[in-house]
Amino acid sequence: MKRIALLGCGSMGTQIALAIDSENFPATLTHVYDASKDSSLSLVQKLQNKPEIVENSHLLSSQPIDIVVEAASQDAVKDVALSVLQNKKDLMIMSVGALLDESIYDILSDACKDFKKTIYLPSGAIAGLDGIKSVKDELESLSITTTKHPRSLKGAKFFETSEVNLDEISSSTVVYEGTAKEAVSLFPANINVAALLSLTGIGSEKTSVKIVADPSTDKNTHHIEAAGKFGKMTFTIENVPDTNNPKTSRLAILSAIETLKKYCSDDIQIGT
Amino acid sequence: MKRIALLGCGSMGTQIALAIDSENFPATLTHVYDASKDSSLSLVQKLQNKPEIVENSHLLSSQPIDIVVEAASQDAVKDVALSVLQNKKDLMIMSVGALLDESIYDILSDACKDFKKTIYLPSGAIAGLDGIKSVKDELESLSITTTKHPRSLKGAKFFETSEVNLDEISSSTVVYEGTAKEAVSLFPANINVAALLSLTGIGSEKTSVKIVADPSTDKNTHHIEAAGKFGKMTFTIENVPDTNNPKTSRLAILSAIETLKKYCSDDIQIGT
Numbered sequence: 001m002k003r004i005a006l007l008g009c010g011s012m013g014t015q016i017a018l019a020i021d022s023e024n025f026p027a028t029l030t031h032v033y034d035a036s037k038d039s040s041l042s043l044v045q046k047l048q049n050k051p052e053i054v055e056n057s058h059l060l061s062s063q064p065i066d067i068v069v070e071a072a073s074q075d076a077v078k079d080v081a082l083s084v085l086q087n088k089k090d091l092m093i094m095s096v097g098a099l100l101d102e103s104i105y106d107i108l109s110d111a112c113k114d115f116k117k118t119i120y121l122p123s124g125a126i127a128g129l130d131g132i133k134s135v136k137d138e139l140e141s142l143s144i145t146t147t148k149h150p151r152s153l154k155g156a157k158f159f160e161t162s163e164v165n166l167d168e169i170s171s172s173t174v175v176y177e178g179t180a181k182e183a184v185s186l187f188p189a190n191i192n193v194a195a196l197l198s199l200t201g202i203g204s205e206k207t208s209v210k211i212v213a214d215p216s217t218d219k220n221t222h223h224i225e226a227a228g229k230f231g232k233m234t235f236t237i238e239n240v241p242d243t244n245n246p247k248t249s250r251l252a253i254l255s256a257i258e259t260l261k262k263y264c265s266d267d268i269q270i271g272t
Numbered sequence: 273m274k275r276i277a278l279l280g281c282g283s284m285g286t287q288i289a290l291a292i293d294s295e296n297f298p299a300t301l302t303h304v305y306d307a308s309k310d311s312s313l314s315l316v317q318k319l320q321n322k323p324e325i326v327e328n329s330h331l332l333s334s335q336p337i338d339i340v341v342e343a344a345s346q347d348a349v350k351d352v353a354l355s356v357l358q359n360k361k362d363l364m365i366m367s368v369g370a371l372l373d374e375s376i377y378d379i380l381s382d383a384c385k386d387f388k389k390t391i392y393l394p395s396g397a398i399a400g401l402d403g404i405k406s407v408k409d410e411l412e413s414l415s416i417t418t419t420k421h422p423r424s425l426k427g428a429k430f431f432e433t434s435e436v437n438l439d440e441i442s443s444s445t446v447v448y449e450g451t452a453k454e455a456v457s458l459f460p461a462n463i464n465v466a467a468l469l470s471l472t473g474i475g476s477e478k479t480s481v482k483i484v485a486d487p488s489t490d491k492n493t494h495h496i497e498a499a500g501k502f503g504k505m506t507f508t509i510e511n512v513p514d515t516n517n518p519k520t521s522r523l524a525i526l527s528a529i530e531t532l533k534k535y536c537s538d539d540i541q542i543g544t
């Protein structure tokens with residue numbers, strides 16, 4: 001039975017922990033850490049099998065565990081990822097945006113090979129990454145269009161300098177078109193989706209991003225198009241927000257739990 | 273470095289073998305078998321690093337290898353899969369249709385747990401299985417529409433009793449609608465795609481299949497729709513046939529190679 005340590009006891013971390021704690025999950029959550037001791041305590045209280053709370057994030061990977069699950073922040077990834085691998089533990093990363101920094105990606109990829117460990121990135125709020133990674137060497141174009149209600153776009157850095165006024169949008173409107181590299185700094189709430197797609201395919205400079213504000217939608221929709229010698233793929237994912245945390249799509253939580261379950265099981269594994 | 277044995281030296285097996293034989297693949301092909309000795313010899317001739325040809329399929333998994341790659345037939349899966357696991361080797365299966373027989377699926381799933389080994393099923397000629405497996409517990413509907421040129425449908429058992437005359441179809445026409453369970457016996461050429469989708473999601477009795485003949489297309493197109501509490505996903509995959517084997521989509525070969533590469537690498541693994 002695999003032993004799991006959790007870094008980050010917020011909304012996402014809590015849902016992952018509850019899934020591990022459920023009866024049919026083939027693993028045990030043994031250690032947790034959150035920068036807020038209250039968050040750690042509050043999580044432990046909700047669980048049947050109580051994990052130990054460690055005193056700092058680096059103490060997670062020195063325990064007798066198999067994998068550290070990061071559900072904290074990009075800074076947490078930058079801080080602990082390398083030492084997790086050096087401690088010969090696997091790692092699952094939710095804050096995928098941290099890997100868009102190429103030097104960090106390369107260091108971690110090399111460390112995986114050096115220490116014979118694996119970093120897992122779940123498909124997050126999108127799908128079809130099985131197809132995109134298979135064709136990545138012959139991809140000619142890759143784009144993602146994200147459509148959200150204008151209120152879900154509020155506060156993005158893009159609007160500090162743009163003339164677009166979200167309050168005046170009365171029908172579906174393209175508010176931004178550019179590269180994934182530029183988009184992740186202007187629309188931080190989209191960073192994980194754009195980062196995942198870029199890393200899976202042809203990088204953030206060649207991946208196109210379009211952001212659409214649509215006052216008639218109550219979903220977050222991602223439409224992905226990929227074309228090349230193999231043919232063409234289009235994926236449309238209409239996500240319902242999670243009831244516990246409306247800023248996150250339900251799919252992002254389900255795909256994290258599924259990735260972890262696959263890691264913990266000896267079974268028939270479907271999908272590339 | 274992982275050691276691979278290959279069962280089946282036909283078109284698909286040959287392309288997988290050539291990929292393993294290429295410079296940047298982190299594994300070695302050490303043993304091969306095909307019911308036709310000529311096929312084995314012909315494959316070995318094409319490779320830089322010559323694998324050993326074994327005398328029967330069961331001798332593959334008794335060698336010092338890590339994984340057996342099946343690219344032979346459903347019968348080959350039924351014949352050797354269990355003994356591969358009993359010999360404590362992993363297995364990658366291309367002839368996924370063999371697993372639609374529930375008793376076989378259950379036996380192999382149990383054997384994976386007993387012998388702590390994994391069976392890998394690549395995403396084949398479709399994509400989006402990362403999303404579908406994540407939401408499988410809350411799927412309310414799952415369907416696939418496959419569109420092909422009428423000539424690509426010729427010879428299917430369905431037409432023995434149907435009044436549809438493929439030669440008379442002059443525009444895009446739905447020729448069949450039913451369950452995946454029924455479709456796989458009537459359209460054997462579609463069996464892997466329908467089997468994969470059924471196994472990933474809610475089973476072959478609840479998965480709907482539609483077959484469309486379109487004389488204006490030169491591609492094999494799969495359109496998948498999945499809906500439930502999480503929202504909705506639609507995937508459209510327009511496949512170009514492989515130049516070496518027009519009966520197979522290029523994506524099916526690429527996804528097999530990618531699955532194997534992932535198995536052989538310690539690295540950052542993207543996707544659920």
